[in-house]
Amino acid sequence: MRRALWFLLVVFCLVSVSLPLAAQKVTGTIRGVVTDPSGAQVPGAEVTIVNRGTGEARVVTTNAEGEYVANDLEVGTYDVTVKKGNFKEAVSKGVDLHVSSTAMVNVALQMGNVSEQVTVEANAVQVETSTGSVGNVIEGNQVRELPLNGRSFVQLTQLMPGVSPDSTFDSKNKGLMAGVDFSVNGNNTTGNLFLVDGVNNNDIGSNRTILVYPSIDAIQEFKILRNSYPPEFGQAMGAIINIVTKGGTNQFHGGAFYFGRNDVLNAADYFNNLNGIKKDVLRRNDWGYNIGGPIVRDKLFFFWSQEWNRELRGVARAANVPTVADVTATSVPAGQFSTVGQLMLQLFPDPNVANPVGCNNWAESLTAPIFWRQENIRMDYKLGKTWTVFGRYTQDHWSQPFPLVPAAFWGDDIYPSVESSWIQPGYQATIKLTKLFGSSAVNDFQVSYAANRILANRAGTNPGLNDSITAAIAPTLYFPLSDKHDGLQSGYPTFWGGLGNGANSDNLWTQAPWHNNEQLYILKDDFSKVVGAHTFKVGFLASNNQKNELVNPSDGDMPSFWGACCNANSGNGAFDALWNQVEWGFGESQTNPFTETRWHDYETYFGDTWKARRNLTVEYGIRWSLLRSPFAAKNKIASFQPSVYDPALGSDPCNGLWLVPGTNFCQAAGFLGGIAGPNRSLKENDNHAIAPRIGIAWDPRGDGNMSFRAGIGQFFQRERLSNYLYVATNPPFSLAVGGSRLLDSGPAPGSLTASGTPAWSLDPSYALPNTWQWNLTMEREIYRDSKLELAYVGNRGIHVLRYSDANFVPPSQRLNFALNNDNSVRPFGAGDWGTIGDASWKGNSNYHSLQALFRTRIKALDAQFAYTWSKSLADTDVRNSGNQGEASTLLDPTNPHLNYGGTLINRPQTFVANIVYNVPEFKGYNGFMRNVFGGWELATILDYASGPSTTIYSGNSLSGAPGGWAGTGTGQASNRPNVVPGVSCRASGGPKHQWFNPYAWT
DSSP: OHHHHHHHHHHHHHGGGOOOOOOOOOOEEEEEEEEOTTSOBOTTOEEEEEETTTOOEEEEEOOTTSEEEEEEEOSEEEEEEEEOTTBOEEEEEEEEEOTTOEEEOOEEOOBSOTTSEEEEEOOSSOOOOSOSOEEEEEOHHHHHHSOOTTSOGGGGGGGSTTEEEOTTOBSSOOGGGOBOOEEETTOOTTOOEEEETTEEOEETTTSSEESOOOOGGGEEEEEEEEESOOTTOOSOSSOEEEEEEOOOOSSOEEEEEEEEEEGGGOOOOHHHHHHTOOOOOEEEEEEEEEEEEEEETTTEEEEEEEEEEEEEEEEEEEEOOOOHHHHHOTTSOTTOBOHHHHHHHTTSOOOOOSSOBTTBOEEEEEEEEEEEEEEEEEEEEEOSSSEEEEEEEEEEEEEEOSSOOTTSSSSOOSOTTSEEEEEEEEEEEEEEEEEEETTTEEEEEEEEEEEEEEEEEEESSSTHHHHHHHHHHGGGOSSOGGGSSSGGGSOOOEETTOSBTTBOSSOBOOOOSEEEEEEEEEEEEEEEEEETTEEEEEEEEEEEEEEEEESSOGGGGSOEEEEEOTTOOOSOHHHHHHBTTOEEEEEEESOOOEEEEEEEEEEEEEEEEEEEETTEEEEEEEEEEEEOOOEETTOOOEEEOGGGOOGGGTTOTTTTEEEOTTOOHHHHTTOSOOEEOSSTTSSOOOSOOEEEEEEEEEOTTSSSSEEEEEEEEEEEOOOOSTHHHHGGGSTTSSOEEEEEEESSSOOOTTSOOOBOOOOEEEOOSOOOOEEEEEEEEEEEEEETTEEEEEEEEEEEEEEEEEEEETTOOOGGGHHHHHHHOOGGGSSSSTTSOOOOEEEEEEEEEEEEEEEEEEEEEETTEEEEEEEEEEEEEESSOTTOSSOOOTTTBOSOTTOGGGGOEEOTTOOSEEEEEEEEEEOOOOTTSOHHHHHHHSSOEEEEEEEEEOOOOOOOOEESOBTTBTTOTTOOOOOOSEEOOOBOTTOOSBOOSSOTTOOBOGGGBO
């Protein structure tokens, strides 16, 4: 953190000599045309634009066509005053300027003395007449007043057309328990970019979580740019969620709040009743406060907010655990008790269900604490007439101490004796300097730092048990303890499927200690200048970034066991663990790789908004993105490349591997293969990611009440980093041994040889994932402060990430493989290698939709209604955030089209409404009526959506087919069965809960 603050200080001191660079814009524009009573343009009129909150004023002059433009204004409410000799002064009051938006304020002057004044109130809802992009603002009233479960702004992202959440989308929680997995207009759920005051807020490891969750009371508003947005925005093939925080004004404002929830009226869960355990606890308390105002009027302002969320959430756990008789196991021969086995059995709780249902003889509801806290401060300072500076610092701290919410994380079993305790702090710091050059040019320079850390620490009812287990098994390890990343602090050994019968309700494994962190250092700037009918924009962005992460849970340093073997399986898992003569199938990795990923982004853009006619606006521009491929700080990555595989080297662990040029890791490990790749990233860089953007907006009558708009453009994605975790596991960076062994003693010396198998391949081509987006939109004012938007919105995804098997079984050998599970039919590894994961950017997607949005703000009613009719198709899993699974892996690498179909976010119809209604105050009625019935506010969100497309899977295992019935050898536990022609997939006549007809597939 200290390094980050020094970074900000140094750059701030150098800002005065900075060149124009580029920004993700968080300001807005006010523009319009000034006419006389005959409708003729009025050149040379003075237009004064004043921010009501801060008193900040901008003075511009109309050009020869009577047009004026004021760029890069802070979001807020403005008064626009127009003066010209021989005309009355005209004032448009209450102009709402939103983030990344243009407010049109056309002024018709009246003949008269300039000392006279004509005042009008601006429309609260305007028809968009200045851009071809598709995007809408979630306004402050919606942010503050709509009911949000968990007080997370993320729920508000679902209010727009074209938005489809994945099943893992979580708008209630924060931190690691949340997920921003939603698709916008059919794009990848990981294709969205979250910005807070222009600062990147994505955790780029997966692109499905964010760094900080701005408090509802600290958000002024945000805009979701959904299609064909202008060139000042980049690094996303989906939507831009552009958040602006609150700043202080010339008046002091503040507030405090408390929200609470309690389980007192909750019914007991069915399964709790079934297992005879208490009702789950639920206690939630949210409280906080905020205050903002002037330090020096019209010059220096502040805003401070602080919020706490504290929840206690009871969650039931149930399992089949060893009985007291199992643990004592008197049948174990004297002197042959396993020390490791005895310790492992202590992980299990004692049975507490006298008459178990479904063999679960232990059940308990444990209360998990979930805590979150945030502090946020913002300062705005007017340095002089042409200089302003803004700064903000936000930190939030999320934690989920022991006991955990089961299945909410990864790497921990359900038994409470040894568990992890999770924390995730997030940070953002930014400074922006704005300089006006006369009345026609503005430059914004911004420097930012964004970061998070994810830590899992050991906890539980008996955390010291872990150390006892690792100390007992450490002398039996094949690899020296010095090779292990966490040494004796590693988690206890993994037992896949538990110990066996009677102790097999869950895997035995643990995550802690584990850590992960991201840091982003970002410089950017935006320069704009009005020249006649043109508003030119130019800029540049540069960032230096890092992500450090352990690849596996800490138990990855210890052996993994998968059951008693070798004719010694007694059928009782506890007995097998206790008898030190039982052999177990096992594997052991040399180390748990720790990745230190680094990457750089450089982008520049040019854009022009051309007022071709009074009622016709044309936008055009390009963005050139040099999104550099990631690399490892210590060069410890390798990628399997079929083209460099040498059959003469057979199953040499490094055969076919690319290594970072200038390294000799394979030779140092004694292997024959391994050659230098093209660069440190082992993947080419795309130097040709030049994205054109074009938009047009036509106001046919020139009155601002109707518009026809269209836009098209290309949008490149900053790809997530998860694939660089996988290539860090290739040989020679983590070798392995496997076979069988006793729990208390390792394999006999010399009986095993450490080796490795290439596990991952990266497509070396330079293709960046991107989309072409287009729209055709019509907007119409229905009546004052109400409008209807109708749009056709589409896009095509290109070079989308998908996974395959680089060592796939050829089609001609699939029956052979299914019957014999013989890897010799694979092309690589001389029969010793199995699946090799292959990440390639060759997937495609497409999306078409009709969208409608109705927005109204009249008197006491603030409402919005959105409807989408759409279809999303792809040959890859557009929900994937980095895991290779059934949905994301090609069925047949020789025929990718087999995977083409409706995506898992394909929801044909969605409808969402949000309404805020202020009940009349009943002025003039008696006190009882006013106080009891008057002044209430009613608010609601209504969401209806079709279910997404569903893919049917069947378990791949089949008696007599050790290679799986499909014979593809992809390593997936399930596969897609064949459709039975003429049989309906819908069930009929069966149980109400049965949706599919099992006879429709074979």
